[in-house]
Amino acid sequence: MTIKKNITDKSKTLKQLQKDIEIFSDESCSYNFIEHWKPVKNLKLEKIKTDLKEYINFDNVRPEIDWDKLYEYLEVLNNSKEYNKLFLGIGMMGFSEWICEAFKENLVSNNSKNQDSIDVSIKNYKKLGFEIEQLDNDTVKITQKRIINGYILNRKELIERAKKIFPNAKILPVRYSLDVTDITPEWIQDKMKEFGLNTNDLVSQIALDKSSLSLFFSGERKMNKSVKALFFYYFLTYELNRDFREHLNQNDDSGKLEKYKFIIDKNSSHYST
Amino acid sequence: MEQLIERVWEYSQKNPDGFTLNLETLRPVKFGISVAYLETQDSHGIESLERVINHALQHGKIVGGWLNVENGKFYFDSVKIFKNSEQKFAEAFGISQNQIAIFDLTNLEEIKI
Numbered sequence: 001m002t003i004k005k006n007i008t009d010k011s012k013t014l015k016q017l018q019k020d021i022e023i024f025s026d027e028s029c030s031y032n033f034i035e036h037w038k039p040v041k042n043l044k045l046e047k048i049k050t051d052l053k054e055y056i057n058f059d060n061v062r063p064e065i066d067w068d069k070l071y072e073y074l075e076v077l078n079n080s081k082e083y084n085k086l087f088l089g090i091g092m093m094g095f096s097e098w099i100c101e102a103f104k105e106n107l108v109s110n111n112s113k114n115q116d117s118i119d120v121s122i123k124n125y126k127k128l129g130f131e132i133e134q135l136d137n138d139t140v141k142i143t144q145k146r147i148i149n150g151y152i153l154n155r156k157e158l159i160e161r162a163k164k165i166f167p168n169a170k171i172l173p174v175r176y177s178l179d180v181t182d183i184t185p186e187w188i189q190d191k192m193k194e195f196g197l198n199t200n201d202l203v204s205q206i207a208l209d210k211s212s213l214s215l216f217f218s219g220e221r222k223m224n225k226s227v228k229a230l231f232f233y234y235f236l237t238y239e240l241n242r243d244f245r246e247h248l249n250q251n252d253d254s255g256k257l258e259k260y261k262f263i264i265d266k267n268s269s270h271y272s273t
Numbered sequence: 274m275e276q277l278i279e280r281v282w283e284y285s286q287k288n289p290d291g292f293t294l295n296l297e298t299l300r301p302v303k304f305g306i307s308v309a310y311l312e313t314q315d316s317h318g319i320e321s322l323e324r325v326i327n328h329a330l331q332h333g334k335i336v337g338g339w340l341n342v343e344n345g346k347f348y349f350d351s352v353k354i355f356k357n358s359e360q361k362f363a364e365a366f367g368i369s370q371n372q373i374a375i376f377d378l379t380n381l382e383e384i385k386i
Contacts, residue, residue, distance in 0.1 A: 123342035127290035128381045149303035151381055240303070246295075247304040250354075 121165045132162060140166045143174035150240045152176050180228035185217045191235040195242070206234055278322045281336055285347065291339040293352065293378060296329055302354060304379045306363040307337055309350035311370040316349045325349040337376075360384070 122132045129146030142162040144153055153161070158173035192198065203210050208227075215221035223231075277296065284294055293302040310332065313325045329336045329351035337352040355363035357379050364386045367375040374385050 120342055124383070127340060127342070148381055149301070149378055151379075243300070243303045246298070247302070247354075248356075 118165055125161065125165075130158075130161060132165065134166075134169075135172070138170050139172060140169040141172040141174060144176040147176060147236075150236060150243075178229055178232060180225050180232065183223070183228035183232055185219060185223075188231050188235075189217065191231075191238075195235065195238045197238075202234075206230055274323065274326070277326055278319070281322055281326060281338075281349075282319050285338045285349070288338065289340065289347070291337075293335060293337045293354075296326065296334040296336060302335055302378060305354040305356055306360060306375055306377050306379075306384070307335075307352045307354055308363050308367045308375045309337060309352050309370065309372055311372075313349065313351040314371070317346050321349055325351050339376075354378075 125132050125142075129144060129148045131141075131143045131145050133141045133143075135141055140162050142158050144158060153176070155173045155175060158175065159171045162169070162171040162173070192202070199210060199213055202208060202213055212221065216223050216227070280299060281294065281296075284292060284299070293307050294300070295302050310328060313321075313328050316322075316325050325336055332351055333353050335352050335354055337350045338347060339350070340347050353366060355366070357377065360377075363375055364384065367386045372386065374383050376383055
């Protein structure tokens with residue numbers, strides 16, 4: 001790493017430098033730079049301080065600067081992935097390119113690791129039926145594409161999921177939308193067979209008359225989207241009911257002593273029942 | 274056994290993103306917390322299924338399949354299912370099985386341990 005110890009523009013105070021960046025942002029970007037001054041959680045100030053102090057003792061070089069504020073500022077920019085602004089901002093603050101280089105190596109390396117971890121998280125969510133898409137630096141779209149294990153997430157839950165990967169982004173949640181093309185008379189009859197239901201059960205439980213059901217099953221009358229959705233969620237209720245009861249009964253049958261034997265074997269007082 | 278291997282393999286082909294399957298009912302397990310056994314760790318490919326199924330038949334009869342998105346390999350595990358209210362036991366069991374994470378099927382969430 002090259003470190004050039006030539007700090008330029010020493011005369012500017014931190015306040016002046018912030019103002020410069022504010023002006024620059026207003027003039028050159030459609031982005032309000034100053035918004036990123038608001039405090040954010042989980043700042044890794046100590047890490048940045050430690051890294052910086054490895055290169056130079058700033059307190060001796062520029063005592064007029066509020067270094068804590070500066071570290072916080074840089075961290076906010078880094079967290080918001082405004083790398084160009086981060087490096088430009090540092091440059092404008094008068095620290096010139098040497099500090100940019102020092103930061104660049106550390107931050108880009110950290111953020112490259114972060115990006116890898118984000119990519120893995122997005123792929124893992126995709127396996128669970130959620131598509132997560134970064135629309136721009138600030139906005140992330142999350143769409144529930146499939147229902148896994150009968151779990152349909154609401155808007156708030158979708159936002160919470162996306163926030164786990166992008167805590168500072170604005171989240172655009174897209175709820176699950178049922179594709180009814182696979183709901184055919186054959187599909188319905190298969191499901192009736194699976195759950196041991198007959199036409200009379202359907203007549204009683206979903207308020208469709210027998211003649212309509214016959215017309216649907218024979219194909220003489222086409223089912224509209226609402227009717228198809230009705231069948232889908234009706235059978236999903238049966239499926240979840242069956243599987244949930246099975247799950248509870250299985251656990252009850254397994255016996256606690258056998259189940260927690262591993263804890264007794266391990267003599268683990270921390271987890272002991 | 275061969276038939277069971279074939280059924281599980283077919284099921285994995287239809288569910289390439291992962292699954293948790295009850296070998297008795299051949300239906301997916303939708304609830305609870307799934308913890309993999311150490312004995313069947315690193316099992317991938319159809320050739321590993323016999324060992325995994327054998328283990329599962331003796332320990333709860335549940336087989337899990339999951340895609341590791343980092344290396345693209347599909348792994349099979351014999352797994353133990355805990356109720357969600359028993360999460361601390363599931364975590365303890367996971368630790369005893371050298372696992373770094375367990376999976377909450379009910380809430381579709383990985384739990385790092």
